[in-house]
Amino acid sequence: MFDVAVIGAGAAGMMAAAVAGQRGLRVVLVDHARRLAEKIRISGGGRCNFTNIGATPANFISQNPDFCRSALSAYTPRDFLDLVRRHGIAWHEKHRGQLFCDESSEAIIDMLRRECDAGQVSWRMPCAVREVMRDADGFRLATDQGPIAARRLVLATGGMAIPQLGATDFALGVARRFGLKVVEPRPALVPLTFDPASWAPFAELSGVALEVSVRCASEGGKAAPGKRRGPAPAVFIEDLLFTHRGLSGPAILQISSYWNPGEAIHIDLAHGRDLERGLLDAKPGSRQQLGTALAGLWPKRLAEQLLATLDPEAPDLAARRLADVPDKTLRRLASRIHDWALVPSGTAGYKKAEVMRGGVDTRGLNQKTMEARAVPGLYFIGEAVDVTGWLGGYNFQWAWASGVACGRAL
Numbered sequence: 001m002f003d004v005a006v007i008g009a010g011a012a013g014m015m016a017a018a019v020a021g022q023r024g025l026r027v028v029l030v031d032h033a034r035r036l037a038e039k040i041r042i043s044g045g046g047r048c049n050f051t052n053i054g055a056t057p058a059n060f061i062s063q064n065p066d067f068c069r070s071a072l073s074a075y076t077p078r079d080f081l082d083l084v085r086r087h088g089i090a091w092h093e094k095h096r097g098q099l100f101c102d103e104s105s106e107a108i109i110d111m112l113r114r115e116c117d118a119g120q121v122s123w124r125m126p127c128a129v130r131e132v133m134r135d136a137d138g139f140r141l142a143t144d145q146g147p148i149a150a151r152r153l154v155l156a157t158g159g160m161a162i163p164q165l166g167a168t169d170f171a172l173g174v175a176r177r178f179g180l181k182v183v184e185p186r187p188a189l190v191p192l193t194f195d196p197a198s199w200a201p202f203a204e205l206s207g208v209a210l211e212v213s214v215r216c217a218s219e220g221g222k223a224a225p226g227k228r229r230g231p232a233p234a235v236f237i238e239d240l241l242f243t244h245r246g247l248s249g250p251a252i253l254q255i256s257s258y259w260n261p262g263e264a265i266h267i268d269l270a271h272g273r274d275l276e277r278g279l280l281d282a283k284p285g286s287r288q289q290l291g292t293a294l295a296g297l298w299p300k301r302l303a304e305q306l307l308a309t310l311d312p313e314a315p316d317l318a319a320r321r322l323a324d325v326p327d328k329t330l331r332r333l334a335s336r337i338h339d340w341a342l343v344p345s346g347t348a349g350y351k352k353a354e355v356m357r358g359g360v361d362t363r364g365l366n367q368k369t370m371e372a373r374a375v376p377g378l379y380f381i382g383e384a385v386d387v388t389g390w391l392g393g394y395n396f397q398w399a400w401a402s403g404v405a406c407g408r409a410l
């Protein structure tokens, strides 16, 4: 009989197992994958953006926004950085507090494996779990390596992003079987797609990138009842990338976590400028074509395409001299450039998503320990829980912090 069985040897699972093992508990770590911690391996372009030094609860989305507070303050980015330093891993800050390994994300995987070794954690991997049962002594797992009995059970099987790497909704299934609620899971940090006919004029801009500010309709004011809403200011100033099927780049990945089907996203293509003022001031006597005037703002092919589509009431705008365009038209154009409203038809799905939003409803969990209130001895940590971080190292910080909170409480 083990003290603890942890299912899922990813970021959160290894952290929880190591902390519990180093406290003297007998821990077994079970994972169905052939290779250890594939998501850590591929993260951050192979260099693992392992935390964000500025992480606060405002960088996380959840139907219960205060839930993450306790775990995040009990184990901070500095705490994880101390661990990284103790293991002699070289790192650097990229931008906006994002910390990456200098060499390879393998260093983080090795570090976690060594921490598990220090806690004498037992491994069952690759090992599929067929059934989870509860009895008077705790939990019994039926696995393809035989039965495992443990007094406590931790679900750390992550989210559904990148199913080709073996991602599953296993934790959500277990939660439902034990009567816990689940916030509807959806792909997040994911490119947004548009219906092919309406996107056709922009598809040829594939590869064009520019800095924009972007927000969701529902995030501008009061959230509609039942719609998820994070505490964060849901306006992101980041790069946007045109693709064949729609929009991607950090700005879009960030806003995708807030987007609900049917809603518009609003993009300011000239953020930080007063375009109306600029155009009206430049207008008197100007022989410059409008297309040329705006080409200073964006790549030329984008300027031409936007002028052709943003203002259908004023055809051939790009070729008209600035001085000849009525003030009213310039004002309308400026306002559309500052607020380009688009309704995506969907997302690129779990295959392209970095994370899953939604998950085990935190209102059924203890925020200090991650234990299910209604099922003593059962814990949920990491991405399987309805706490979704922004792009930029926040999701790993949640995995570490929730793993440590659980590992200390087991």
Ligand code: FDA
Pocket: 007, 008, 009, 010, 011, 012, 013, 030, 031, 032, 033, 036, 037, 038, 039, 040, 042, 043, 044, 045, 048, 049, 050, 051, 127, 128, 129, 156, 157, 158, 159, 161, 162, 166, 167, 168, 169, 170, 353, 354, 355, 381, 382, 383, 384, 392, 393, 394, 395, 396, 397, 399
């Ligand atoms: P994680 O996914 O790490 O681990 C889950 C484990 O459970 C896996 O080992 C899996 O094999 C196992 N498992 C699943 N189902 C099972 C089952 N039925 N039975 C047994 N085992 C099962 N975040 C960040 O902060 N910085 C970054 O740089 C990146 N980069 C990034 C790139 C890409 C391409 C992706 C897809 C994701 C990221 N992320 C990220 C997100 C980050 O990888 C993710 O949030 C964490 O790995 C979540 O940690 P968990 O431990 O919860 O799940």
